Amino acid sequence: EVQMVESGGGLVQPGGSLKLSCSTSGFTFSGSAIHWVRQASGKGLEWIGLIRSKGYGYATAYGASVKGRFTISRDDSKKTAFLQVNSLKTEDTAVYFCTTTNYWGQGTLVTVSS
């Protein structure tokens, strides 16, 4: 059974940082690109970025609203991907999902508030 489990969300002040994790099992993690997608309450889905597999040089790409503030990484030995979120703004408040585009986690909530 495929599982993707996000963790690391929580309440953080504006300007703060968090590191989200995406722990996986049940599929070939090392060969898969991992995307991060977020959704603010009552709003649509926003693609944040992805990290490709070793075969593609672990290349990353990001959406405009997070470029320069968010960093995606991975540890293939632990079948885990990470999303480092820095310089957080109130508008970054959302549920953050990791996904392979067909498999999805349940999301982790990040709340940015003073």
Added chain:
Amino acid sequence: DIQLTQSPSFLSASVGDRLTITCRASQGISSFLAWYQQKSGRAPKLLIYGASTLQTGVPSRFSGSRSGTEFTLTVSSLQPEDFATYYCLQLSAFPFTFGPGTTVDIK
């Protein structure tokens, strides 16, 4: 960036109705388009990829098609479990982008 527009934004329908949702890309994306269904409080579920390939396990009443930069998701006969929000996603060029969504409600 490639923009996706969806129409309609919202529609009310009845069980048994035929549903058609359109997603238009601001430039050519070949067939690098996926369709997702999302129910409240849940992660999205992949329905269609490559514009027209049905994901394994998705009922055959769902289908996708492409005409140039216009993509269509069709549900041949709406079932009670199909009332949800539907999103398209382009995977042609970075940054990937989602459409704004179409919410399907019970009439």
